[in-house]
Amino acid sequence: MYNFDQMPDRRDTNSIKWDVEKQELPMWIADMDFSVAPEIMQAMQDKIKLGAFGYENVPASYYDAIVNWQEKQHNCQVKKDWILFVNGVIPALSSAVRRVTHPGEQILTLTPVYDIFFHSIENNGRKSLEEELEYNAKTHKYSINWSSLEQKLADPLTKMMILCNPHNPIGKSWTYKEIEKIAQLCHEYHVYLFSDEIHGDLVLDNSFSSTLKLPDNLKQNLIVAFSPSKTFNLAALHSASMVVPNPELRFQIYRAINNDEIAEPNLLAIPATIAAYTQGNAWLKELKKYLLKNRQYIANFLETELNELNLASEFATYLAWIDISSLNINSQQLADFLKENTGLIISSGNVYRGNGTNFIRLNFACPKSVLIDGLERLKKGIDIEKS
Ligand SMILES: Cc1ncc(COP(=O)(O)O)c(C=O)c1O
Structure with missing residues (x-):
């Protein structure tokens, strides 16, 4: 019903991704080369037609849409008053960092991880404490070294852990057991757990476990953030939500995001988010099928055409994490060379x-023809580099 084989031409449209030379093909930043769902476009057009764009409240229907989405997509019971509107997941994270931790304290991440987390930590004068995930070079899978993680959480200077759930860039969905263990450790050592679930709707084998499924006692130090921006390709909408079950912590976060002036919607944020969460499911289902095929295409291509490279990402996100270690070249050099x-x-x-x-x-969130072009360029580049 929806067409994912065509993409809007975004050259000369202020797109960060497509601000490139004519012969260049951008497959880096995490936004998709697909048109937005028509249901969302309609809601935005209706709003524009009104022609009145004064200051806005966040209406009850916004919270209802989130509660229902969380329940239907992820089987999570979220109470309406746990939800806070915010202008983005990263603004939410930075604001929470400033409110519940102090300069010089440590914030823990599992690396490799979405690089902007380091900005939220370090630009605010906090210390980045990095627990490197263990990588099995044979299975190409990552895992947590639990005793090392516990040691870092037990350090009294560690005040927050940022969990990327599911995990960008390794494309992994943490299991409920892993999430529960992380939450238990955070609870035991009085560490706030910030769970960034922005990719949660885009787990292609539906294996996502939200931290919102945790029992009440493990939700007391929990801050969750997600948004329709990855799921529905609406990054420039600047619409996201935080869920904070503990009322005292929620009040602190409420003060933080208001103090930082990131708690008010722009003119399209509310109608587009409500449309996404109330009418977007059919589009999302088709999108995930398309992405799954693209992922499979990459796996087959690497196996048959580029077998010195290995796909290490699992089924979460539309980002392929490709092991290039056998090439003996560092990734920045390879990226520069390919470009x-x-x-x-x-x-x-x-x-x-x-x-x-x-x-x-x-x-790989692009029409298949574009993906094929990208993979052929990758092969060509590696062939030239090796020769
Ligand atoms: C894990 C993760 N968190 C947050 C973001 C950005 O969120 P926002 O644009 O809502 O600040 C991204 C974008 O790629 C991401 O991958």
């Missing part, structure tokens, strides 16, 4: 820290 020689622009893994320097990240 220079083939026009392909991918993310170099070193920015995500941990063992990221042995990986590249490739965004």
Whole structure:
């Protein structure tokens, strides 16, 4: 019913991704080369037609839409008054960091991880404490070293852990057991757990476990953030939500986001978010099927055409995490080389820290024809580099 084989032409439209030279193909930043669902477009057009764009409240229907979405998509019971509107997941994170931790204190992440977390930590004068995920070079899978994680959480200077759930860039959905264990450790050592669930709707084998499924006692130090921006390709909408079950912590977060002036919606945020969460399910279901096929195409391509590279990402997100260690070149050098020689622009893994320097990240949320072009450029570039 929806067409994912065509993409809007975003050159010269202020798109960060498509601000590139004619021969270049951007497959890096996490937004999708698909048109927005018509149901969401309609809601936005209706709003524009009104022609009146004064200051707005967040209406009850916004909270209802989130409660129902969380219940239907993820089987999570969220209470309406746990939800706070905010202008983005990263603004929410930075604001929470400033409110519940102090300069010089440590904030823990599992690396390699979404690089902007480090900005939220370090630009606010906090220390980034990095627990590097263990990587099995044979199975190409990551896991947590629990005793090392516990040691870091037990350090009295550690005040917050940021969990990327599911995890960008390694494309992994943490299991309920893993989430429960992390939450138990955070609870035991009085560490706030900030769970960034922005990719939660985009787990292609539906294996996502939200932290909102945790029992009440493990939700007391929990701050969750998500948004329709990845799911429905609405990053410039600047509409996100935080869920904070503990009322005292919620009040602190409420003060923080208001103090930072990031708690008021722009003119399209509310109608588009409500449309996404109330009418977007059919589009999302088709999108996930399309993405799953693209992911499979990459896996087959690497196996048959580029077998020195390995797909390390699992079924979460539309970002392929590709192990390039056998090439003996660091990821930044390879990214620069590919751009220079083939026009392909991918993310170099070193920015995500941990063992990221042995990986590249490739965004496969695009029509299949574009993906094929990208993979052929990748092969060509690697062939030239090796010759
Ligand atoms: C894990 C993660 N969190 C947050 C964001 C950005 O969120 P926002 O645009 O709502 O600040 C991204 C974007 O790629 C992301 O991958």
